[in-house]
Amino acid sequence: xxxxxxxxxxxxxxxxxxxxxxxxxxxxxxxxxxxxxxxxxxxxxxxxxxxxxxxxxxxxxxxxxxxxxxxxxxxxxxxxxxxxxxxxxxxxxxxxxxxxxxxxxxxxxxxxxxxxxxxxxxxxxxxxxxxxxxxxxxxxxxxxxxxxxxxxxxxxxxxxxxxxxxxxxxxxxxxxxxxxxxxxxxxxxxxxxxxxxxxxxxxxxxxxxxxxxxxxxxxxxxx
Amino acid sequence: xxxxxxxxxxxxxxxxxxxxxxxxxxxxxxxxxxxxxxxxxxxxxxxxxxxxxxxxxxxxxxxxxxxxxxxxxxxxxxxxxxxxxxxxxxxxxxxxxxxxxxxxxxxxxxxxxxxxxxxxxxxxxxxxxxxxxxxxxxxxxxxxxxxxxxxxxxxxxxxxxxxxxxxxxxxxxxxxxxxxx
Numbered sequence: 001x002x003x004x005x006x007x008x009x010x011x012x013x014x015x016x017x018x019x020x021x022x023x024x025x026x027x028x029x030x031x032x033x034x035x036x037x038x039x040x041x042x043x044x045x046x047x048x049x050x051x052x053x054x055x056x057x058x059x060x061x062x063x064x065x066x067x068x069x070x071x072x073x074x075x076x077x078x079x080x081x082x083x084x085x086x087x088x089x090x091x092x093x094x095x096x097x098x099x100x101x102x103x104x105x106x107x108x109x110x111x112x113x114x115x116x117x118x119x120x121x122x123x124x125x126x127x128x129x130x131x132x133x134x135x136x137x138x139x140x141x142x143x144x145x146x147x148x149x150x151x152x153x154x155x156x157x158x159x160x161x162x163x164x165x166x167x168x169x170x171x172x173x174x175x176x177x178x179x180x181x182x183x184x185x186x187x188x189x190x191x192x193x194x195x196x197x198x199x200x201x202x203x204x205x206x207x208x209x210x211x212x213x214x215x216x217x218x219x220x221x222x223x
Numbered sequence: 224x225x226x227x228x229x230x231x232x233x234x235x236x237x238x239x240x241x242x243x244x245x246x247x248x249x250x251x252x253x254x255x256x257x258x259x260x261x262x263x264x265x266x267x268x269x270x271x272x273x274x275x276x277x278x279x280x281x282x283x284x285x286x287x288x289x290x291x292x293x294x295x296x297x298x299x300x301x302x303x304x305x306x307x308x309x310x311x312x313x314x315x316x317x318x319x320x321x322x323x324x325x326x327x328x329x330x331x332x333x334x335x336x337x338x339x340x341x342x343x344x345x346x347x348x349x350x351x352x353x354x355x356x357x358x359x360x361x362x363x364x365x366x367x368x369x370x371x372x373x374x375x376x377x378x379x380x381x382x383x384x385x386x387x388x389x390x391x392x393x394x395x396x397x398x399x400x401x402x403x404x
Contacts (some may be wrong), residue, residue, distance in 0.1 A: 002364070002376045009285040009345025013292035021291065050291045057287035061279035065272050073268030078246050080264025081257055081400075085250040123358075125238050136271050136370040143371040146237025151375040152368060159369055160379055164323075164360045165386040168234065177334055178351050183342035192397045193355035199393040200357055211378055 068132065075133035079115065080100035088114030102162075102205070103155050105145070112141035118161055123166040135163060154212050161208050165200035168193065271370050279370025282361055286324050295320045311349075311395045314340065323360040323387045329397045345402050352394040357387050359388065 011017060024045075042048035048067035080089050092099070092113040099106070101115050106112055122131035146153040171193050178186035250257045298318040306316055318336060321329040327329070333354045337347040360383040368376055 001378065005380065006281065006285050012294050012392065013285075013288040016292040016294050016297060031337065045293060050288045053287040053291035054284045057283040057352040058280050061283045061374065062276055064283075065276045065279055068275075069268050069272035071268075072271055073265035076267045077261035077263075077265035078269075081250040081255055081260050082246040084255040084260050085246070085253045087246065087249055099330045102281070107383050122238075125234060127238060130239060130242075133268070135367060139367050139371045140271075141265075143373070149371075150373060152373050152377045156368075156373070157379045157382060160364060161382050161386055162252035163367070164358045164363045164383045165390055166358050168306060168355065171351075173330070174333065174351045174355040177330070178337065178342045178347070181334065181337045181347075183337075183341040183347070185343070187356050188401075189352045192394060192401060195397050196352060196390045196394040200386040200390030203389035204382060207382045208378070208387050211247055 013050055014047070015118065017050045020046040071129050072133040072136065074136060075130055079118075079134070079137055083114075091117060093131060093182075102158055106142075106155060110141065110145070112138055112145065114157075115141055120166065123163070124169050126168050126170055126172050131166075142150055154208070154215075158205065158208050161202060161204035165204045167197040167201060226274050262326065264285060274372065275366050275369040278365045282365035286328075286361060290321075290325060307396065309392060311392075312398060314345050314346050315349050315353070315395075318353050319391045321382060322353055322357055326359040326362060329359070343363055345398065348402055349395055349398045353391055356394055357390045360387055 042052065079088075086109055091111050092109055095113075095117060099108060099117075103113070103116075115134055119131050119134040121140050122128075122134055139156065142153060142156045142159065143149065144157070170187075170190060174189060174193070175186045178189065193216045247257055247261075250260070295317050298320060299313070302316065303313045306313055311319070314336060318329060318332045319334050326390065333350045335348040337344075338347040342351075360380070364376060364379055368379070370372075
């Protein structure tokens with residue numbers, strides 16, 4: 001799936017950029033002042049802009065990943081201490097009724113459960129610096145339970161759908177920008193955001209659970 | 224409303240110092256070798272950071288190309304009959320498109336819309352609610368699956384996008400319902 005979407009994002013962007021350039025080129029009058037234009041071919045043409053964007057994004061990706069390392073190390077270190085102290089088990093036991101239904105195949109005292117819980121709590125509080133390392137820790141634990149290491153497990157997908165539609169109690173960035181652009185009531189979006197995110201979570205979880213249900217049915221027709 | 228905001232603000236400020244204190248002190252009391260165990264866990268941070276680089280490069284490059292080509296505007300134009308049907312102002316369509324693709328991109332679109340139409344306009348209200356209510360699905364999938372080297376993501380992306388669409392449509396309805404001219 002990602003395979004197709006990825007290649008089509010690239011094909012479509014190149015085709016559109018090329019189309020725009022051909023259209024532009026057809027419109028430009030060839031006889032007037034080509035010298036000034038030639039200089040900046042890379043910035044003037046859509047294909048040039050697309051190329052620049054691709055190169056910039058490749059650099060940015062590395063910057064983001066390197067920037068993550070320090071915070072990741074801090075949280076993974078803390079999580080390891082909490083694990084050894086037996087704290088994560090206590091947390092996991094408290095929410096067992098919910099996790100039992102969402103992740104039926106994971107034992108409720110597995111470290112994956114506590115890591116997922118801490119990730120979701122952190123993102124609810126808007127602590128994205130803490131949420132990402134904890135989420136990656138959760139993925140790492142889920143991967144240990146995954147029989148096929150190259151293929152996403154049902155539990156991973158359930159977790160990611162909950163994660164991407166994450167409910168944030170205070171969408172701080174959006175509020176700050178509203179305030180800076182002169183909104184009379186910047187935090188007006190808090191309740192609508194929570195409702196929209198809750199709806200996204202409900203629909204997302206229902207979707208993955210339906211898919212998992214029908215897949216299971218297909219595998220065991222006797223039941 | 225103000226009170227809830229104050230409480231949540233305080234909670235988010237106190238959460239991290241509280242967790243650091245709780246984890247380390249409990250570990251210390253339970254005779255965990257806190258320093259050694261911390262360092263041991265922290266080592267993994269480097270591996271994960273390096274492991275996600277190729278996945279992040281692949282994803283961010285494709286999305287950056289898509290944005291730079293102006294494809295989002297063209298898709299917006301093609302889809303405008305559909306958005307009229309659900310009562311979404313066509314001006315916020317680029318926002319709906321950008322949100323799952325790019326965090327910084329949707330931040331830019333949101334700011335632009337609020338600058339043009341006003342932060343307290345219906346369009347500004349919907350755009351900022353959309354920004355506040357979902358995560359950047361493509362980015363999250365690339366980073367999270369990349370960290371554990373998963374290449375076949377199965378139905379993760381469609382399921383994530385279905386959730387996003389539900390959230391975006393809800394944002395439109397709830398804002399139209401609450402909006403006072």
